[in-house]
Amino acid sequence: MGLLSFVLRRLGLAVFVLLGVTIITFALSRSISANPLVAWLGRAASMYPDLAAAYAQKYHLNEPLYVQFYYYLVGLLQGDLGYSVFKGRPVIVAIRETLPFTLQIAFFAILFTLVIGIPLGVVAAKYHRRLADYGIRAFYLAGVSSPAFLLALFLLIVLTYTFRLLPSGGALSPGVPAPKPITGFIIIDSLLEGNLSTFVDALAHLVMPSLALALGVFGYVTRVLRASILEVMRTNYIRTARAKGLDENTIFFKHALRNAMISVVTLASLLTTWLVTGTLFAETIFTYPGVGQYMVQALSSLDYPSILGITLVFAAIIVASNLAADILYAVVDPEIRLK
Amino acid sequence: MKVKNPRTQYVIELLTYNNETKLGFLLVSTIVASAIIIALAGVSILPYDPIEQDVGPSLAGPSLQHLFGTDILGRDVFSRILYATPNDVFVSFVVVGVSLLVGALLGATAGYRGGLLDEALMRCTDIIFAIPALVLAISIAVILGTGVIHMMYALLIIWWPPYARLARGEALRVSHQNFIEAAKASGIGSLRILMRHVLPNILTPMVAYATIDIGSVVIIYAGLSYLGLSIRPPWPEWGAMVSAYQDYLVSAPWLPLFPALVIGIVVVAFSSLGDGLRDAVEAARIG
Numbered sequence A: 001m002g003l004l005s006f007v008l009r010r011l012g013l014a015v016f017v018l019l020g021v022t023i024i025t026f027a028l029s030r031s032i033s034a035n036p037l038v039a040w041l042g043r044a045a046s047m048y049p050d051l052a053a054a055y056a057q058k059y060h061l062n063e064p065l066y067v068q069f070y071y072y073l074v075g076l077l078q079g080d081l082g083y084s085v086f087k088g089r090p091v092i093v094a095i096r097e098t099l100p101f102t103l104q105i106a107f108f109a110i111l112f113t114l115v116i117g118i119p120l121g122v123v124a125a126k127y128h129r130r131l132a133d134y135g136i137r138a139f140y141l142a143g144v145s146s147p148a149f150l151l152a153l154f155l156l157i158v159l160t161y162t163f164r165l166l167p168s169g170g171a172l173s174p175g176v177p178a179p180k181p182i183t184g185f186i187i188i189d190s191l192l193e194g195n196l197s198t199f200v201d202a203l204a205h206l207v208m209p210s211l212a213l214a215l216g217v218f219g220y221v222t223r224v225l226r227a228s229i230l231e232v233m234r235t236n237y238i239r240t241a242r243a244k245g246l247d248e249n250t251i252f253f254k255h256a257l258r259n260a261m262i263s264v265v266t267l268a269s270l271l272t273t274w275l276v277t278g279t280l281f282a283e284t285i286f287t288y289p290g291v292g293q294y295m296v297q298a299l300s301s302l303d304y305p306s307i308l309g310i311t312l313v314f315a316a317i318i319v320a321s322n323l324a325a326d327i328l329y330a331v332v333d334p335e336i337r338l339k
Numbered sequence B: 001m002k003v004k005n006p007r008t009q010y011v012i013e014l015l016t017y018n019n020e021t022k023l024g025f026l027l028v029s030t031i032v033a034s035a036i037i038i039a040l041a042g043v044s045i046l047p048y049d050p051i052e053q054d055v056g057p058s059l060a061g062p063s064l065q066h067l068f069g070t071d072i073l074g075r076d077v078f079s080r081i082l083y084a085t086p087n088d089v090f091v092s093f094v095v096v097g098v099s100l101l102v103g104a105l106l107g108a109t110a111g112y113r114g115g116l117l118d119e120a121l122m123r124c125t126d127i128i129f130a131i132p133a134l135v136l137a138i139s140i141a142v143i144l145g146t147g148v149i150h151m152m153y154a155l156l157i158i159w160w161p162p163y164a165r166l167a168r169g170e171a172l173r174v175s176h177q178n179f180i181e182a183a184k185a186s187g188i189g190s191l192r193i194l195m196r197h198v199l200p201n202i203l204t205p206m207v208a209y210a211t212i213d214i215g216s217v218v219i220i221y222a223g224l225s226y227l228g229l230s231i232r233p234p235w236p237e238w239g240a241m242v243s244a245y246q247d248y249l250v251s252a253p254w255l256p257l258f259p260a261l262v263i264g265i266v267v268v269a270f271s272s273l274g275d276g277l278r279d280a281v282e283a284a285r286i287g
Helices: A003-030 A036-041 A049-058 A065-077 A091-126 A131-145 A148-162 A186-193 A196-233 A236-243 A248-260 A268-285 A291-300 A304-332 B006-015 B019-045 B077-113 B115-129 B133-144 B148-159 B161-175 B178-185 B190-226 B238-248 B254-286
Strands: none
Touching: A003 A065, A003 A304, A003 B115, A003 B133, A036 A049, A091 A131, A091 A186, A091 A196, A091 A248, A091 A268, A091 A291, A091 A304, A131 A196, A131 B254, A148 A196, A148 A268, A148 B190, A148 B238, A148 B254, A186 A196, A196 A248, A196 A268, A236 A248, A268 A291, A268 A304, A268 B133, A268 B190, A291 A304, A291 B133, A304 B133, B006 B019, B006 B254, B019 B077, B019 B254, B077 B115, B077 B148, B077 B161, B077 B190, B077 B238, B077 B254, B115 B161, B133 B148, B133 B190, B148 B161, B148 B190, B161 B190, B178 B190, B190 B238, B190 B254, B238 B254
């Protein structure tokens, strides 16, 4: 099978999965109560019958379910995720405001994950069954076994309250003006403005939430990379390389490591899922104004349209990153396409 | 240790396979035993009543009288953590147990029969995998309403797909082996083959996965109760305690750290037992 047909098939699957997810969110949105209007509008539903009627009209609530679903889908395609009474604006607008903050954290979390996870995996494999291997194992076991909020609280105690290195929360220090929103990403916008001190301040606020996320997940990278290097070291081409008289370091770094790195791509799905889950806690604890904090706030004010809208956006992010990882994997390892 | 019954012997060999399984088994049995004892004996067995206020000074540090210190209301944190054990253990065992059962039956049938059923099941699991467990559990839990039982329902709805996937893969592997072919050739019905020959042979790897997975349920459950979806105060719950105590991170850092650490230890216990079991199963498979 060629690369193109593989990509098309995976794309089809992604669309199918997303459709399935919309069925779930639609079903949830209609099962909140016998009358969804009460859940969406709260007391306003009974206080303003005109408003309720307009809503029923807009979302076709008086029609059969499959017709409602059709309009729900059409609405989604036009970016209509409903209206958030809590935020006082459409859900899609609230998500668009908060998502850049979460993506900033996610970017640095992935960076930290790789920067911590890969070297540790390499060292663990190189010193297989020696002290370093066991030490690293204990370290990553502690990381992956800890709930996200434990890591966040731990970092707060160490880096903020003990050593006073980093700010305890927020996206910018009080008094630091936010850059004019151009892309929505404050670290990019502050650079575009040429405002270096804002940039540094924003960066300092990013470190702890992303590090908290990375500490919970780098262990998977370390574990998979270690196992994969050890497996590659047992293959015939490594034996051939040894027979040719190459020195161990060249074999390890040039041949084994490069091939073993491919396996890290298979973790993309797990990493994205963890990051999405972790942002709920990291952003709440570090009061970072991203989608995770938005969802937790929506949860406490029972803002259903926001909760379901964010669920949908998270699912879309995961589907997209799985798709990207699968395609990347098929490009670097042609054997995958045949399966 | 030698036992006459071959099944008991097999289980003992699995549990004592390496240091990891031994340590894990020790920790897990301690956790489960204390959960059962506390559930049966109730508050009276704890050092202090978990919801009684002013059993000690407010915000006292860890000491011999109060191992994990006391909170702002003078409640004993150690007793509160112990009291929450049965609940957390119960929820995770039910969620994992039911998922194991449902997943094994669905997955094994799909893997053994193949065809449309298999395709439909796999695509269903694809969809559920696309939504992070915690996020989906939140969406379901807010609609069902808060409370332990509702959260358990929410977790049950989303937790079975990995088991179905695993059971399917294992059933596919088993169904091509000679003893299944022999059973087919001797005219045994599909249902009987499935129940008597396929299921018993896929169970061990699934139990190994389930053991690790109990830790995952504990983490997700703690997360949900951290977000306030579980037990109502004043009754203690690990995740909820972390969230209630994190305001004292500067003045009394042990308050949020102890319940969070307990969650971590429970996860380590189940994952080392499960990891070890998986290694044992794989070693047995390679021979």
